[in-house]
Amino acid sequence: MYEQVSHSLLNDILLKLDPDIIKQKDMRYFYTRLGANFYAIHSLFHLLYGDRRDVPEMMLKLVETLARRYIARPDRLRAKDLEREVNHNWFLSQEWVGMALYSDGFAGDLKGLQSKLPYLQELGVNMVHVMPVLDCPEGRSDGGYAVRDFRKIDARIGTVEDIDALSQSMHHRGMLLTLDVVLNHTSDEHEWARRARAGEKDYQDYYYVFKDRVMPDMFDETMPEIFPESAPGNFTWNDGMGKWVMTAFNAYQWDLNYSNPNVFIEMLDIILYWANHGADIMRLDAVAFLWKKIGSTCQNEREAHLILQLFKDCCQVTAPGVLFIAEAIVAPVEITKYFGEDAIIAKECEIAYNATFMALLWDAVATKKADLLNRGLNSLPDKLARATWLNYIRCHDDIGLGFDDMDILALGYDPAAHRRFLVDYFTGRFEGSIARGVPFAVNHKTGDARISGSLASLVGLQSALETGDEKATDDAIKVILLLHGMILSFGGIPLLYYGDEVGTLNDYGYLDDDRKSDDSRWVHRPTIDWDKVELRNQPNTVEYRLFTALKKMIAVRKELPAFADFNNRDIKDLGNPHLLAFMRFDHQHASPNVFVIGNFDAAPQHVDLHQLRQMGMFKFAGVRDVITGEEPAIFNDRLVIPGYGLYWLSD
Numbered sequence: 001m002y003e004q005v006s007h008s009l010l011n012d013i014l015l016k017l018d019p020d021i022i023k024q025k026d027m028r029y030f031y032t033r034l035g036a037n038f039y040a041i042h043s044l045f046h047l048l049y050g051d052r053r054d055v056p057e058m059m060l061k062l063v064e065t066l067a068r069r070y071i072a073r074p075d076r077l078r079a080k081d082l083e084r085e086v087n088h089n090w091f092l093s094q095e096w097v098g099m100a101l102y103s104d105g106f107a108g109d110l111k112g113l114q115s116k117l118p119y120l121q122e123l124g125v126n127m128v129h130v131m132p133v134l135d136c137p138e139g140r141s142d143g144g145y146a147v148r149d150f151r152k153i154d155a156r157i158g159t160v161e162d163i164d165a166l167s168q169s170m171h172h173r174g175m176l177l178t179l180d181v182v183l184n185h186t187s188d189e190h191e192w193a194r195r196a197r198a199g200e201k202d203y204q205d206y207y208y209v210f211k212d213r214v215m216p217d218m219f220d221e222t223m224p225e226i227f228p229e230s231a232p233g234n235f236t237w238n239d240g241m242g243k244w245v246m247t248a249f250n251a252y253q254w255d256l257n258y259s260n261p262n263v264f265i266e267m268l269d270i271i272l273y274w275a276n277h278g279a280d281i282m283r284l285d286a287v288a289f290l291w292k293k294i295g296s297t298c299q300n301e302r303e304a305h306l307i308l309q310l311f312k313d314c315c316q317v318t319a320p321g322v323l324f325i326a327e328a329i330v331a332p333v334e335i336t337k338y339f340g341e342d343a344i345i346a347k348e349c350e351i352a353y354n355a356t357f358m359a360l361l362w363d364a365v366a367t368k369k370a371d372l373l374n375r376g377l378n379s380l381p382d383k384l385a386r387a388t389w390l391n392y393i394r395c396h397d398d399i400g401l402g403f404d405d406m407d408i409l410a411l412g413y414d415p416a417a418h419r420r421f422l423v424d425y426f427t428g429r430f431e432g433s434i435a436r437g438v439p440f441a442v443n444h445k446t447g448d449a450r451i452s453g454s455l456a457s458l459v460g461l462q463s464a465l466e467t468g469d470e471k472a473t474d475d476a477i478k479v480i481l482l483l484h485g486m487i488l489s490f491g492g493i494p495l496l497y498y499g500d501e502v503g504t505l506n507d508y509g510y511l512d513d514d515r516k517s518d519d520s521r522w523v524h525r526p527t528i529d530w531d532k533v534e535l536r537n538q539p540n541t542v543e544y545r546l547f548t549a550l551k552k553m554i555a556v557r558k559e560l561p562a563f564a565d566f567n568n569r570d571i572k573d574l575g576n577p578h579l580l581a582f583m584r585f586d587h588q589h590a591s592p593n594v595f596v597i598g599n600f601d602a603a604p605q606h607v608d609l610h611q612l613r614q615m616g617m618f619k620f621a622g623v624r625d626v627i628t629g630e631e632p633a634i635f636n637d638r639l640v641i642p643g644y645g646l647y648w649l650s651d
Contacts, residue, residue, distance in 0.1 A: 006042040009056070010035070013063050021067045029078070030070045033317045034063070041317075044310040048303060049261045058261045062314070065265055069272035070318045076171070077276065081321035091323060091350060091493070092388055094563035096176070097554050098127035100395055101498035102144075103157055105527045110158030114166045117173060119533075123501055123547065124554030127493065128170065129178035129283060131396055133157050137189050139515035140252045143396065143525070144180070145285060146187040150270045160277060167278025176280040178325070181271050184286035185253040188238075193254050197240035206263050207254045208246035208292060210235075216244050218294045223248070228443040230518055248289060248298070258290050258307055268314055275319040283325040284308070284349065287338060300334050308348040309340060324349035325390060329397075332356045332380055332404055339387040354389040354492060356380055359403050361393060361483055362451075364600040365459060366425045366435075370580040373600075375407045377571055377580075388565045389492030393483045393500070394458075398440040398450040398521055399426070419448070426451045426458055434460035434472065436506060438520040452520040454499065455480060457506040461542070465505075475602060477503070477542065478644035481549050482598050485627075485646040488557045489584065489596045491565045499526050501550050502533050502543040556626055556648070562586040562594045572615060578605050579641065583617070594626065595649040599641040606638040623651045 045062070049055060084090055099120060107113045110133065120128065132144025135152040144154075153159050167177045186193055195203040210216055216235040223234045226249050235244045236251040246255040256263050271282055291303035308326070315322055326338035326349035335356065340347030357380075360373040383389065401422055405415040424430040426437040437453030456462060459479040464472035480503065487494040498504075510522030536547035557563050566587040574581050578601035584594045595617050599605045612618045618639075625632050626648045633640040641647065 006039045040313045084321035098495040099125045100129040102131045110162035127176040148187040148189045178281040179279040182285045210244045275322045281323045288328045325351040329355045336381040339384045368601045369577045371577040391487035392495040436462045440520045454524045456503040462505045592650045598646045602643040
């Protein structure tokens with residue numbers, strides 16, 4: 001977009017660029033993208049930092065950062081950028097299926113992960129989120145999210161060269177690499193923090209640092225505690241500086257101060273650094289916390305969205321083929337804001353975690369009812385056209401119960417009491433519970449808590465195997481497949497979690513490790529037993545039953561254009577509290593629609609075919625379940641959905 005003020009500033013910047021940049025050849029795409037995005041970049045930068053006298057110098061520094069990273073971008077990645085610019089909706093395809101994993105827990109290290117790519121391809125996974133691999137202090141890493149050096153790989157996991165080799169191997173196989181960038185904070189051992197402790201004012205300005213408690217106390221009036229049990233409060237006294245520093249997550253994680261443009265430019269450079277090492281998708285951690293403001297919760301502030309928009313516009317200049325995932329586990333009404341405010345194009349992050357869907361699925365598992373799930377999904381705001389959900393059952397983190405209180409109240413439940421029931425159920429304290437979860441982040445002031453535990457242990461597979469109960473084992477397997485069937489068909493990119501494909505149970509080894517024993521999330525961050533995984537080739541084993549069924553569902557999903565994500569889903573109210581049903585439409589009308597229906601109760605449920613015909617379904621003979629290729633169970637003109645059963649129906 002042409003606009004005189006920004007255009008004049010851009011001309012001035014280009015005249016002042018480092019001569020080493022000016023003399024570079026083949027910069028055509030850089031300059032055209034810079035021109036196309038500069039009005040937005042300048043406008044956002046002015047909104048955030050326009051009251052500073054050094055704005056022209058900062059803008060020059062920003063453009064030079066973009067140029068240097070473009071010059072360093074490998075030719076193979078530049079070519080991929082051009083391909084994705086032409087096919088700009090490529091990531092909305094139903095062909096993408098992801099898995100999140102720790103490279104050390106999954107395969108020992110990055111080289112081991114590369115050797116296991118054929119296993120992931122066997123399952124059908126073609127997008128891999130490699131959990132944090134950057135250098136962190138041992139024992140004070142927060143699972144990889146307390147970064148000591150943003151450009152160095154943890155020596156126990158590998159090297160930057162290993163990332164390069166992994167990304168190239170994945171790209172040859174048609175797979176996508178997802179890496180984390182921890183935007184909100186650094187380790188207190190990061191160079192910036194060390195220099196701040198040494199008294200360098202420039203680096204103290206990279207953080208929120210105060211000489212007394214006046215400002216921290218004002219922040220604390222409205223800032224909630226993230227980890228009230230293990231890390232109460234939001235500020236930590238540092239003897240080295242003789243000052244208070246904001247540490248919203250853990251005492252060893254210092255919050256970055258994005259009101260300083262130097263921080264923004266440094267973190268942009270880090271994003272582009274890893275984009276140039278082959279990351280197709282960047283998972284931006286804790287984006288809801290990026291802007292701190294006295295008198296607020298310091299979450300979901302407007303400026304946090306402006307920062308993300310600025311990151312996106314800048315990345316589109318240097319590496320336009322790279323996508324962003326917003327790790328924003330926030331209220332449903334807030335989640336879709338992280339796609340951006342544009343009516344169509346995602347101007348912040350193209351992908352967001354569907355935390356609401358995740359939490360509602362777990363509610364349905366515990367209650368054996370889908371009524372809150374149905375209500376919550378109907379309340380979920382529509383996403384932008386060029387954006388998509390990341391649908392998951394569980395991830396490396398705890399399970400929070402962040403659905404809307406109004407939806408709970410509408411069903412006659414007390415929100416606090418209902419959440420206590422869910423925590424008690426999944427931690428095995430509720431009478432008759434088969435779950436084997438562990439509480440996390442218990443807030444003794446409020447009684448709130450979150451839940452840790454592997455998928456298999458939370459749905460009863462662990463207790464079933466311990467007691468040798470075959471029916472309970474069968475039921476647990478059905479629930480695991482039902483949940484996966486939902487995330488594979490809902491609309492978006494399904495994200496499996498490593499080990500779930502073979503029913504991996506809780507790993508209690510973390511209790512023997514002093515570095516991990518106070519963090520129950522390690523119970524579901526397992527070290528994979530590959531001898532056990534080999535059982536996927538032995539019929540009738542749990543591993544075989546799960547892996548084979550998931551492999552088939554994934555393969556079928558990839559063949560169904562109706563499962564691409566173009567806002568082509570219609571949730572159906574069947575009047576049965578145990579059922580979740582929705583229609584998926586092929587937006588190009590070139591292939592059949594798919595009717596998805598799942599039963600969260602152990603007992604079979606039924607729906608009158610007359611009711612379904614009135615909704616436009618079952619008009620033709622020959623309806624079949626596309627997963628099995630067989631006709632669904634029909635009795636007395638009723639569709640029967642077995643206990644914990646799932647159908648993907650098409651005529």
